[in-house]
Amino acid sequence: MANGATMCLAVSLSPEAAPSDPPDAGLDFSQLTRFVQEAEAAGLDMVLLGDSAPVAGGLNRQMRFEATTLVAALATVTSRIGLVAAASTVAHQPYNLARRFASLDIISHGRAGWNASMMPDPREAANFSRPEGFSGDDFRLRAEEFIGIVQGLWKGWDADALLFDKFGGRFFDPEKMHLLDHKGEYFSVRGPLNVARSPQDTPVLVMSGLSEPAMAIAARTADVVLLDEPSIEPAKAGDLKRRALAFGRRPEALKVLMNVTVSAAITAAPDLFADRLEECFRSKACDGFNIAMPFTSALDDFIGLVLPELRRRGLVQSGYSAATLRAHLGLAGEDRQ
Amino acid sequence: MNAGRGQMKLGAFLWATGHHIAAWRHPQAHVTAGIDIDHYIQLARTAEAAKFDMIFCEDAAGVREANVNIASQTSRSIGFEPISLLAALAVQTELIGLVSTASTSYNEPYGLARTFLSLDHLSGGRAGWNLVTSASQIEAANFGSTGLRPHADRYERAREFAAVVAGLWRGQGGYEDRSFSVRDPLDLPRSPQGAPVMVQAGASDEGRDLAARTADVVFTAAQTFEEAKAFYDDLKGRLAAHGRKPDDIKIMPGVAPVVAASEAEARAKHDELQELIPDDVGVALLSSYLSISDLSRYPIDGPLPQLPASEGMQSRQALVIEQSRRDNLSIRQLARHFAGARGHWRVVGTPAQIADELEARFEGGAADGFNVMPSYFPGELDAFATLVVPELQRRGLFRTDYEGSTLRDHLGLKRPA
Numbered sequence: 001m002a003n004g005a006t007m008c009l010a011v012s013l014s015p016e017a018a019p020s021d022p023p024d025a026g027l028d029f030s031q032l033t034r035f036v037q038e039a040e041a042a043g044l045d046m047v048l049l050g051d052s053a054p055v056a057g058g059l060n061r062q063m064r065f066e067a068t069t070l071v072a073a074l075a076t077v078t079s080r081i082g083l084v085a086a087a088s089t090v091a092h093q094p095y096n097l098a099r100r101f102a103s104l105d106i107i108s109h110g111r112a113g114w115n116a117s118m119m120p121d122p123r124e125a126a127n128f129s130r131p132e133g134f135s136g137d138d139f140r141l142r143a144e145e146f147i148g149i150v151q152g153l154w155k156g157w158d159a160d161a162l163l164f165d166k167f168g169g170r171f172f173d174p175e176k177m178h179l180l181d182h183k184g185e186y187f188s189v190r191g192p193l194n195v196a197r198s199p200q201d202t203p204v205l206v207m208s209g210l211s212e213p214a215m216a217i218a219a220r221t222a223d224v225v226l227l228d229e230p231s232i233e234p235a236k237a238g239d240l241k242r243r244a245l246a247f248g249r250r251p252e253a254l255k256v257l258m259n260v261t262v263s264a265a266i267t268a269a270p271d272l273f274a275d276r277l278e279e280c281f282r283s284k285a286c287d288g289f290n291i292a293m294p295f296t297s298a299l300d301d302f303i304g305l306v307l308p309e310l311r312r313r314g315l316v317q318s319g320y321s322a323a324t325l326r327a328h329l330g331l332a333g334e335d336r337q
Numbered sequence: 338m339n340a341g342r343g344q345m346k347l348g349a350f351l352w353a354t355g356h357h358i359a360a361w362r363h364p365q366a367h368v369t370a371g372i373d374i375d376h377y378i379q380l381a382r383t384a385e386a387a388k389f390d391m392i393f394c395e396d397a398a399g400v401r402e403a404n405v406n407i408a409s410q411t412s413r414s415i416g417f418e419p420i421s422l423l424a425a426l427a428v429q430t431e432l433i434g435l436v437s438t439a440s441t442s443y444n445e446p447y448g449l450a451r452t453f454l455s456l457d458h459l460s461g462g463r464a465g466w467n468l469v470t471s472a473s474q475i476e477a478a479n480f481g482s483t484g485l486r487p488h489a490d491r492y493e494r495a496r497e498f499a500a501v502v503a504g505l506w507r508g509q510g511g512y513e514d515r516s517f518s519v520r521d522p523l524d525l526p527r528s529p530q531g532a533p534v535m536v537q538a539g540a541s542d543e544g545r546d547l548a549a550r551t552a553d554v555v556f557t558a559a560q561t562f563e564e565a566k567a568f569y570d571d572l573k574g575r576l577a578a579h580g581r582k583p584d585d586i587k588i589m590p591g592v593a594p595v596v597a598a599s600e601a602e603a604r605a606k607h608d609e610l611q612e613l614i615p616d617d618v619g620v621a622l623l624s625s626y627l628s629i630s631d632l633s634r635y636p637i638d639g640p641l642p643q644l645p646a647s648e649g650m651q652s653r654q655a656l657v658i659e660q661s662r663r664d665n666l667s668i669r670q671l672a673r674h675f676a677g678a679r680g681h682w683r684v685v686g687t688p689a690q691i692a693d694e695l696e697a698r699f700e701g702g703a704a705d706g707f708n709v710m711p712s713y714f715p716g717e718l719d720a721f722a723t724l725v726v727p728e729l730q731r732r733g734l735f736r737t738d739y740e741g742s743t744l745r746d747h748l749g750l751k752r753p754a
Contacts, residue, residue, distance in 0.1 A: 029428060029459060064525055066455035072424035073459050076374070091448045095398055095479040103418035107374045107425050126520035127447040131513075157415070164369060166362045169615060171412050174405040190478035194400045196372050196415040 006317045007281050007310070008224075008255055008288030008329050010084070011039050011299060012048035027296070028064065033077050035296045042303045043319045045328040046082030047074075048115055048206070048226075048290060068100050075108035082325030084113035084206055089146045090124050090134075095189055097146075098153035101203045102195035110199030110324035113224070114150070118143055118217070119209030136211075142186045144217045147205070149189050151221060152180045154202040156192035200324035204331065219243035223331050224255045226290055237285050255287040255329055262291055262298045270305035277306075278315060345699045345734055346587055346706025346748055347726075348393040348436070348556075349384035351377065354412045355713030356593055358622055358676040359613035361412035366713040371416040374425060380715055381426045384433055387722035388736050390747040391434030391465065392426065393536075393556070393708055394419035398443050399475040407621040420452055427460035434744030436465035436536055436554075441494055443471060443480045446501035446512075447519050453533045454506065454525050462529030462743035466502070467536035467556065468547075470495045472628070492543035499535070499551045506532035507753065530743035531752035540568065549575035552586055553750050556708050558681050559590045560660060565682075565703035587705040587748055592695065593678035595685040595712055596720045603685045610712055611673055619672035626675060627654055637669045656680055681710055688724040695725075696734055 013027075013035065027035075036047050051067040065073075067085035074083055085104070087097055097114070104112040120139040125131070134142070161176035180191030207218045208226040218225045219240050227236060241251035258280060266273045280286055293299050310316040326332045354361035354370045361368050370376050384392055396419045402408035419437040427435055435456065439449055449466070457464035470491035471477075477485040486494070494516045501512050501519055510522035537544065537552040548555050555572060559565035568590075573583040595610075597603035616637065624632040627644060635642050641661045644654070657680060661671050677683065684694045698704045711717035729735035740746055 064455070064458045066452050066525070068421060069424035069452060069455040069459060072421040073428040076378070076425045076429055091445070093443060093480055096443065099398070099418045100421055103421040106372050106417065107421060123521070126518070127510075128445045129517045129519070131518050131520070162372070162415070164361075166364070166366075166368060169362060169410050171361060172409050172414065174409045177405060177409075177414070188478075188481050190399075190475075192400060192414075194397070194415055195418060 007315050008257060009044045009316060010046045010048050010257060010290040011044055012290055012292050014292040035299060036074050036078055038299055040078050040081035042307055046084050046325055048084045051086040071104050072107055080320045082111045082113060082328055083108055084115050086115040088124055089143045090128050094146045094149040094187055098150040099193055099195055102154060102193055102198060105198040105203045113204035113206050113325055115206040115208055116147060117209040118207060118214040140214055145184045145186050147221055149182050149187055153191055153193045154198060156180060157197040159197045162196060200326040204325050215240060216243060220247045222254060224257055226257050226259055228259050257288045257290045258286040259290045259292060262293055262302055266306060267301050270309055273306050274309040278313060342700060344736055346390045346589060348391045348589060348708040349389045349718060350393045350708045350710045351380055352395060353416055356710040357610045357712040358411060358618060359610055360713035362613040363610060363713045365716045367715060370714060377422060377426060378429045380718055381430050383718055383722050385430050387726045388739060389433055391436050391744060394437045396438035397473060397476055398440060399479050402621060403475055404621060407618055410615055410618050424456055424459055427456060432739045432742060434463045434465060434747055435460055436467055438467040438469050440469050440471040441498040442491055446498050446517055450502040450505040451523050451525060454523060454528055457528045457533045465534030465536050465744055467538055468499060469538055492547060496547055503551060530745045534744050545572055545575060548572060550579050554587045554589060557590045558656060560682055562698060562703055565590055565698055569703050589706045589708045590704050591681035591710050592707045593681045593683040593710045594691050594721055596688055596691055596724050600686050607685045611677060614673055614676050619676040622676045623672040627657055632668060635668060638667045641668060688728045691725050692728040
């Protein structure tokens with residue numbers, strides 16, 4: 001159980017961080033499987049899978065897979081590691097998205113998470129019948145309502161709602177199914193979801209791309225927040241936790257992870273990289289890290305060189321002590337009512 | 338070997354605990370199917386070992402029954418979301434096709450095209466999309482407050498939607514029409530089978546017209562040979578107007594088989610399931626298929642009342658009404674009959690009897706194949722795979738091995754340019 005003494009560790013692939021054309025563009029499923037299985041063998045908490053909507057003005061990465069379908073497939077070839085897919089609030093309807101992730105969570109036996117970006121992508125709006133795009137406020141307010149609906153739908157069925165009583169003819173207990181009946185500014189969603197309750201209560205909500213106004217949404221709703229390195233200072237994480245407290249949550253119920261890109265330098269000085277992570281973690285600037293890999297082989301270096309050093313210093317747990325992503329992150333039984 | 342129309346196509350239609358409404362109560366039904374991925378992996382492997390062309394999943398973006406007391410007596414309110422389910426099955430199987438239903442009313446073409454293309458890459462070219470326009474008020478209430486769109490509007494949107502998706506799968510972008518705007522081509526590489534297979538299930542006039550333009554496979558419901566033949570001839574006849582040949586589309590009606598070694602055992606098996614249907618569940622299910630809120634206010638042993646035209650499933654409604662008149666059925670009888678097979682063709686008998694029935698429709702030019710709807714899982718899929726499939730193979734009516742590696746290969750469909 002993570003209790004503040006050990007750091008949360010996520011890894012992700014970010015070919016756009018590669019210095020030139022990424023060597024891994026168009027990774028096939030077996031290569032991605034090897035990457036995730038290697039992270040699992042090392043006992044890392046989760047893999048974050050980006051969605052390939054190209055960054056405005058950037059190279060098209062030509063990933064072959066959409067992230068939620070990729071997570072479904074990866075769930076069948078792994079057993080412990082958390083699997084988090086990015087999915088846009090512009091590309092999906094809240095009911096469909098809630099349903100997809102609820103289903104991923106059952107397929108993975110409680111290891112799924114949704115990475116919701118709070119950064120609008122104008123290119124995406126243009127492909128989803130919104131050529132006019134969104135104003136900043138509009139996107140954020142809509143996303144906030146969207147996230148609330150998704151989290152509400154995830155709680156539509158009580159954990160003990162399904163009875164499976166063949167003889168009595170009672171499949172579920174009607175008292176334990178709840179309509180959402182949401183009517184808001186942007187959406188109207190009756191519910192309930194047609195997927196059973198998550199094995200980990202609800203899928204883990206990861207939030208990224210946070211502007212200052214979006215911080216309040218994260219403090220209220222997120223399980224995990226990803227912050228970029230340059231913006232990280234102890235005050236930021238502390239501020240998020242204070243705000244979470246103000247929303248009636250325990251500070252431990254919100255994990256702040258810092259995005260760190262692995263560079264070629266770690267092979268030269270793994271100790272210095274470990275020092276940097278340790279200093280950041282001990283100063284309470286974050287609860288852990290999302291280590292971004294520009295190419296798959298960078299994972300070998302991180303696991304082979306840096307992870308043993310972090311373990312030696314007692315900063316990282318060895319292996320999994322539980323079954324769900326929420327438990328890996330020390331979020332099980334936190335403030336979800 | 339048969340010297341007639343070659344070999345039939347077969348789909349394994351996986352749904353909840355089974356297609357029979359009371360399937361979940363059967364002693365041998367896997368009651369936790371909706372939360373057990375390993376169960377589905379096993380079903381997929383069974384279907385693949387029997388050389389089925391594809392697995393077929395239907396879908397609704399909402400629970401199936403608004404009355405929670407009725408719903409709680411069935412297993413259909415919870416289950417896997419089919420695209421994530423098929424993505425998981427894609428990497429746990431090697432050859433069988435993977436087809437999921439998705440609605441044109443509650444998706445955007447760019448997202449849907451991209452998701453199915455991803456499934457196609459994960460499976461090495463075995464994905465297909467079954468287009469539906471969604472006729473239920475329950476679904477509509479999960480997507481805004483405006484309610485269900487009228488039938489004609491839904492099909493207008495579906496026509497545009499299908500055209501945009503087909504273009505995106507061919508690598509095109511840049512659409513601006515009444516319902517949608519899409520600026521870019523998809524950011525994924527081209528499909529391993531040229532494009533995912535397009536399936537369609539609507540049987541109304543608009544549905545048939547749309548199928549004739551865009552579908553590779555049509556899934557339909559037909560009780561009698563004559564109905565099946567009339568639909569088949571009508572749809573194949575519409576293809577020429579769109580520059581297509583009769584063979585460009587495979588028509589696969591649903592069949593709900595109940596099979597056992599002897600006819601008496603098969604009948605007993607069917608009766609056992611029918612006995613498990615509570616009257617209120619049967620009547621509610623019939624009401625929802627007829628888009629009538631409450632058939633329970635009519636005498637259960639009396640005839641079906643006169644019904645107004647519905648904005649829901651027009652073709653399905655016509656089928657139910659026709660059957661009730663033809664067979665002079667009471668509401669209770671009709672409800673039980675429909676609850677069992679949901680308006681699809683039910684065949685109860687020995688492997689040879691079932692093969693005879695399928696052969697007659699196939700050789701008689703009323704079907705190119707069948708979407709098999711086992712009454713409960715896994716038992717009745719196993720029974721079809723181990724009893725009926727070998728009989729069809731012995732008669733030369735079904736393949737003994739896959740001809741290729743993609744769903745288009747299995748179905749004998751052209752690769753789109």
